[in-house]
Amino acid sequence: MTSLLHPLTSFSLSPSPPPPLSSSSSSTITITCALPSNLRSSDRRRLRTTSKPYTWTSGLPKRSFVLRSTLDEVSVLDPPPPPEDSTADLLSSLKLKLLSAVSGLNRGLAAIEDDLQKADAAAKELEAAGGTVDLSIDLDKLQGRWKLIYSSAFSSRTLGGSRPGPPTGRLLPITLGQVFQRIDIVSKDFDNIVDLQLGAPWPLPPIELTATLAHKFELIGTSSIKITFEKTTVKTTGNLSQLPPLEVPRIPDALRPPSNTGSGEFEVTYLDADTRITRGDRAELRVFVIA
Numbered sequence: 001m002t003s004l005l006h007p008l009t010s011f012s013l014s015p016s017p018p019p020p021l022s023s024s025s026s027s028t029i030t031i032t033c034a035l036p037s038n039l040r041s042s043d044r045r046r047l048r049t050t051s052k053p054y055t056w057t058s059g060l061p062k063r064s065f066v067l068r069s070t071l072d073e074v075s076v077l078d079p080p081p082p083p084e085d086s087t088a089d090l091l092s093s094l095k096l097k098l099l100s101a102v103s104g105l106n107r108g109l110a111a112i113e114d115d116l117q118k119a120d121a122a123a124k125e126l127e128a129a130g131g132t133v134d135l136s137i138d139l140d141k142l143q144g145r146w147k148l149i150y151s152s153a154f155s156s157r158t159l160g161g162s163r164p165g166p167p168t169g170r171l172l173p174i175t176l177g178q179v180f181q182r183i184d185i186v187s188k189d190f191d192n193i194v195d196l197q198l199g200a201p202w203p204l205p206p207i208e209l210t211a212t213l214a215h216k217f218e219l220i221g222t223s224s225i226k227i228t229f230e231k232t233t234v235k236t237t238g239n240l241s242q243l244p245p246l247e248v249p250r251i252p253d254a255l256r257p258p259s260n261t262g263s264g265e266f267e268v269t270y271l272d273a274d275t276r277i278t279r280g281d282r283a284e285l286r287v288f289v290i291a
Contacts (some may be wrong), residue, residue, distance in 0.1 A: 011231040059283045087129075095127055095275055099149070102287060107179065108154035123270075123277055123285055128239075130244055133223040139185050141271050148179040148287040153284040171198040175206070180291060185216070190217035190227050208238035220265065228263045 099198040101122040105111045111119070137143070154176075177195030182189075191214050198207040211234050235245040266284075270277035276288040 007137045020234055033051040090129055094126040097128055102150035107148060108151045111155040116155060119150060120285055121199045133271050136222050138271060142183045143185050145291040146181045146276060147291040148288055152158060188216050190215040209234055209236045224265060224267045226265045
């Protein structure tokens with residue numbers, strides 16, 4: 001009988017004559033270890049065989065034998081290092097893919113149906129790779145000023161996106177400029193900041209202004225945010241920047257249309273130090289980068 005314990009040893013088993021069968025009877029198996037004749041003397045000195053009994057009980061006579069063969073010095077190789085974590089590289093690649101999908105779309109104002117589908121597919125890949133967002137742990141990542149680079153709702157070419165709003169465009173009275181979100185996790189302030197140009201009769205230049213829609217926000221669950229509108233402040237820029245800011249009166253709740261409740265909800269579906277993806281309550285996809 002050849003052992004699998006060590007390639008340098010072989011073993012033979014010689015059972016002793018069986019005793020009469022009884023509940024108290026037992027038998028012993030003698031194990032002889034034979035070393036190869038060509039084994040070096042140094043290896044013979046290092047190789048030793050130890051044994052200790054192991055007993056099990058069954059309906060048959062008790063038998064016990066264990067052979068353990070060890071070396072005084074055992075060379076153990078360190079396990080290979082784990083493969084390099086490629087999650088960061090994957091996320092970087094998918095973020096680049098998303099940015100490429102929305103580039104040239106003028107934040108979504110120039111998007112057609114095919115553009116909307118490509119942007120949505122690229123966003124879903126990044127969301128899946130990033131995993132579930134838990135704002136109860138990562139709320140501090142919301143802090144800061146974020147620049148909107150894409151909104152699927154802007155494909156309707158209105159200032160309010162999928163919501164009612166004045167039309168925008170190069171040849172129309174209102175032209176939409178940059179859009180930002182300013183979030184303060186301590187004060188719970190959530191401001192949408194929009195740069196606009198208002199058309200003026202020729203030869204007057206367009207009027208440049210910044211509208212700040214102030215909100216308060218609260219966390220709902222682990223990844224959803226509810227914002228509640230408070231006020232709108234308009235400040236002229238450019239040649240008229242010396243004018244004081246103007247606070248636009250809020251429409252009374254009784255006169256506000258049902259579609260404009262002054263609040264909204266959205267889910268943060270991806271978030272890291274410089275990129276954020278949200279899905280709105282009207283299926284609006286928005287992509288932000290830290291400003």
